[in-house]
Amino acid sequence: MTKDLLKGLNEHLKLEFRASHEYLAMSIWLSEHDLPGFATWMRKQSSDELLHAQRIIDHLVERDQKVALPAIAAPPMTWKSAEALCAHVLKNEQDVTASINELYAMAEKAKDRPGVVMLQWFVTEQMEEEAAARAVLGRIRLAGNTGVGLLMIDQELSGGAVPGMPAAPAGAA
Ligand SMILES: [Fe+2]
Numbered sequence: 001m002t003k004d005l006l007k008g009l010n011e012h013l014k015l016e017f018r019a020s021h022e023y024l025a026m027s028i029w030l031s032e033h034d035l036p037g038f039a040t041w042m043r044k045q046s047s048d049e050l051l052h053a054q055r056i057i058d059h060l061v062e063r064d065q066k067v068a069l070p071a072i073a074a075p076p077m078t079w080k081s082a083e084a085l086c087a088h089v090l091k092n093e094q095d096v097t098a099s100i101n102e103l104y105a106m107a108e109k110a111k112d113r114p115g116v117v118m119l120q121w122f123v124t125e126q127m128e129e130e131a132a133a134r135a136v137l138g139r140i141r142l143a144g145n146t147g148v149g150l151l152m153i154d155q156e157l158s159g160g161a162v163p164g165m166p167a168a169p170a171g172a173a
């Protein structure tokens with residue numbers, strides 16, 4: 001693996017861990033604001049981001065490359081609104097996509113096939129994650145940022161009605 005790609009992959013870990021940390025904080029704020037569907041969705045996103053970091057770590061370890069775990073700053077614990085929160089999620093995902101695309105181009109240029117294959121998974125994943133964030137944000141803007149509209153979307157999120165959303169837990173009404 002080239003030095004640049006190794007450095008880039010290690011730097012990318014920070015984006016995944018930071019997203020996990022931020023999404024966990026968002027999930028706490030959403031629970032505090034009586035939006036359990038949104039909270040469950042963000043908790044799931046937080047776990048997914050940890051899995052993304054682990055996927056890169058496993059790749060580096062398998063290839064006998066040095067992993068450098070990043071320091072992660074404390075995330076914001078309050079949000080102006082569910083809309084502001086979701087807008088931040090979408091922006092975050094777009095930043096991650098940009099980083100993945102850069103890494104993919106580096107791997108391609110270096111003819112690093114295992115790297116390309118590993119990053120290919122992330123290209124597809126990012127497309128799905130952006131689409132899900134965009135779908136939720138769009139529905140908040142349609143239905144309104146407060147009251148009945150927001151409650152309706154919260155119900156959808158706990159029932160898995162929005163593409164890319166988790167299904168309702170077993171036994172849920
Ligand atoms: Fe991710």
Ligand SMILES: [Fe+2]
Pocket residue numbers: 019049093096129
């Ligand atoms: Fe993500």
